[in-house]
Amino acid sequence: MTAAVIAIAVILIVFAGPLLLAAAAPGRIMAWNWKLTVMSALIYVLAFNLTFFIQELFLVLPKAFTPGLRPTLFHNNHSWDGSSPLASLFQGTGALATLLSGCICAILLGRGVGRSVTHRLLLFWMAYSGIFMALPQIVIGALSGQSDIGMAMAYFDLGATSKTLAALTALALIPLAAAWLGSLLIGQLGGPALSASAQGRQHFVLGSATVPALLALPLIALFRIPREWIEVLLVPVVVSFVGVAWIQAGAWRSSSKTRGGDAVVGSLAWPIVAALGLLLLFQLLLRPGVRFY
Template identity: 55%
Template sequence: MATGHMLILAAAMLTVVAAPLALGLAGVASARPAAGASPATAPGWRITAASTLLYVLAFNLTFFIQELFLVLPKAFTPGLRPTLYHNNHSWEGTNPLAALFQGTGALATLAVGLGCLWMLRHVRPRSNGARLLLFWMAYCGCFMALPQVVIGALSPGSDLGMAMDYLHLGAGARLGASLLALAAMPLLALLLCRPALGMAPAPGNVGRPGARTRFVFCAVTLPALLGSALVIPFRIPREMLEVVIVPVLVFLPGIPWLQAAAWRVRDARAEGAATGWPLAYPFAAVVALLLLFQLVLRPGIRFY
């Protein structure tokens, strides 16, 4: 294995596993109740259910955006005849630009993620559901794109690997790009941590380190785990590795950081609306999207 590949894998293990684990253990050590802190309040199961449904919705919308923007540049390129599916895309014909356009999907999802993150931190919709959907769109957009940079540096046959080959990026440039992507992952997760805690409906949810950790687990970590499993029906039929690996790669680089860092946000404020978390609308949206994927997009839409 090349030295650059070994460095990338070592940096990935440090970023994805060792560092958030160390931060989380530090939080466990500081989780003793402070004098005068608000009593802990259970966040309730409805926020977990709503967050799970909205994670599934955001994940699949983001993946569709990625595939759509992989197809659109090819559709306007002479010699290429692309087809869009619910979980993939393909094309006929040849043009050297096809390799470059394998990077436009990740670029689009990253742009969507950063845009939603900016809106989440500066616009702040009043509706519980709108804020939570915006949170998951920001998360999925960023963490669906950044791991692809690391994979592209390791695998020339991946989407971004093909784009890097077209741009004639050498080993040093690929190493630098992957290290920048790995460095951005904890930064973006930490930027999302405060908005996540801000969705808490009661001061007792965020009043002390243990309460903050518990709220993030119920509102973010557990929904992402459950949602990663519920994403699978949207992705089949496809090779099992492709069905499973993408949800795993979206979960691993960011959720552990959000969970591990929750205890550190000492000035978190509970800004969630006092009203309950509606489930009917997100459930209907998830079912409608599944039907759209399997009945309309699964046969394929030709862009020629």
């Protein structure tokens, strides 16, 4: 019964909702600024993997300070030797850390932190990755006791009703979080010419978030190899689709006020160098494993 209720809610929230909202939008989608699209894609690659690192790091750190546990951090996972009753509880600290990270970055973006387009895009994608890496895990945790959040739920001995309520709450937060982040994206990065009309807002979100999220997926996979293909691709696809679909679908009805003039996209050199440097760090340092004992 629990799985059926959550499955129906997932279909309504993740698939039907964005389609219905997008179908009500007036006008047609226009072309986009390719330099902004490439810039955003590179920064999303950087933000996604930084957020994933935060998640794994905060799965490891509590275990590192727990007697009887010897954790190891990898580029796409973590493991531990030994046993402790607290191990299952600490499987929930990673999602909590990414959620807090995402909310902090969203608040900073809303307050106008970041002078350049690059910095504001980084704050947006860090906020997006943190929030939408955490919320789906609550849903998965309610369905699978072997998942990270599922283990934390087991520690608290949550029953079927509590798990279902947690999953439904997380699903209900998805469109609300997407509306919040979408308004920040348009308000902090979209110039008056683009955000003055419903069609302009759709156009801007398409070029600055939706298409970049799709372009980033193959690059994100490079950071996660080697691992099972379902793990390499499934997590980035879920994180990228769940929130971006709602942001794009609701762009036409956003009433966010823009920060100022049209955004000027700077050099692509910084995000390229940063992404390559992080990839080398993942594959050369973290891939063999970093022991925290």
